[in-house]
Amino acid sequence: MAEDRYRPLIAVVAYHLGGDRVARWPEGGYGVPALYLNALRRAGARTVILAPGEEGDPEELLEPFDGLLLVGGGDIDPARYGGTANEHVYGVEADRDGFEIDLVLTADRTAIPTLCICRGIQIMNVAFGGTLHGHLPDVPGLQVHGVPLDESQTIHEVSPEPGSRLAAVTKSASLASLSHHHQGIDRLGAGLAVTGRTEDGLIEAIERIVPDQQDERATWMLGVQWHPEETSDRDPAQQSLFDALTLLGRLRGARAKPGEAQGRTRSYAINDYDPAWLSRFESEARRIREALGDRAVRVEHVGSTSVPGLAAKPTVDIQVSVPSMIPRSAYTDPLVGLGYRWALDPWSEEHEFFSRDEDGERSFHVHVCNTGSEWERRHIVFRDWLRANPEDAAAYERLKRELASRHPRDTYSYAAAKTEFIQVILSRETQTAQTR
Secondary structure, X not given: OOXXXXXXXEEEEOEEEOOOOOOOOOOOEEEOOHHHHHHHHXXXXXXXEEOOOOOOOXXXXXXXXXXXXXXXXXXXXXXHHOOOOOOOOOOOOHHHHHHHHHHHHHHXXXXXXXXXXXXXXXXXXXXXXXXXXXXXXXXXXXXXXXXXXXXXXXXXXXXXXXXXXXXXXXXXXXXXXXXXXXXXXXXXXXXXEEEEEOOOOOEEEEEEOOOOOOOOOOOOEEEEOOOHHHOOOOOHHHHHHHHXXXXXXXXXXXXXXXXXOOOOOOOOOOEOOOOHHHHHHHHHHHHHHHHHHHHOOEEEEEOHHHOOOOOEOOOEEEEEEEOOOOOOHHHHHHHHHOOOEEEOOOOOOOEEEEEXXXXXXXXXXXXXXXXXXXXXXXXHHHHHHHHHOHHHHHHHHHHHHHHHHHOOOOHHHHHHHOHHHHHHHHHHHHHHHHOO
């Protein structure tokens, strides 16, 4: 199965449907608004509706899934966060509250990528010990955020916090976000960070903080108070939230599972060095410069194919430095026009990824990054170190051949396993530079 065709399986937790919601369903049922599923399917995911009331250990329930989506709905029982019931509280589903809280905590513990929307962000906050404003119109200084029972809605501008996952995913300075909620986050839960607010100061986006000792990619949990599914078909920044969840699900699901001999990505091999890699880079670099014009400040040959004599996967890596990652369309549109597939970077504001095949084989990777960024620096530093230190290049080649044998059809595990070696080289280069 080709890497880009693996379709991750995303669990979407359903609403209760009362007996009066669907004709000839007097006992009620469960459902999810189609817009959520449409947005995930546009991103390339498969979807499964997971209904409250399922029995069993939450870890066992989530085991088949590559990602989790919590959607909107009624209010959380105020008793769960020490709140007070009021006349505005509506649609409480006690079993859904408990079910979703258990799933969020399990997803956090088992590193399942999770996106929490509207009610979902409130569940996320309460799960980690946070509290909610019971009725926003009663809070002085807040704007109108829409009233669900009146079917009113508002479009707010939300500013992502620099350095956040929200900023990395959307690559936007401001998000036009459609809202209709009468509750919101008050006290923030433990281990969460605020990553977006509206102009009135209300928390509109949060994410799970990764402990310092963990790999930054070990956890991805993002909550937004607005409804991105309602505008995602016409607003790429809103669709990017579903794209990110799907991509992260693909990264998780395509890796070899315990007891499996191989993963679910494309096949790959380590080839002896080919001098033609340089001419292939030069030819493709010209195409990229012509497509991007002045926006391509710097076009560099990076990765293993850029080091003379080094064996590598025969995919030429090209790093394109641009003055700004915003707006995203300034570089995605031209590269897609050259036949590249785009994949957002859900972790870094400094980087986006593109790939292109020729004759059914992966031929080029393009990494677009900010000029002067750490992303730009470390890839050039690593390349230059290997060019200047043949013994380290030889050690890197041995490692790559071993990893390719250990991780067949699993390019993600192969790439991740090289990280420690790369970090050692970068640290060595830094120490050397300090003594010059």
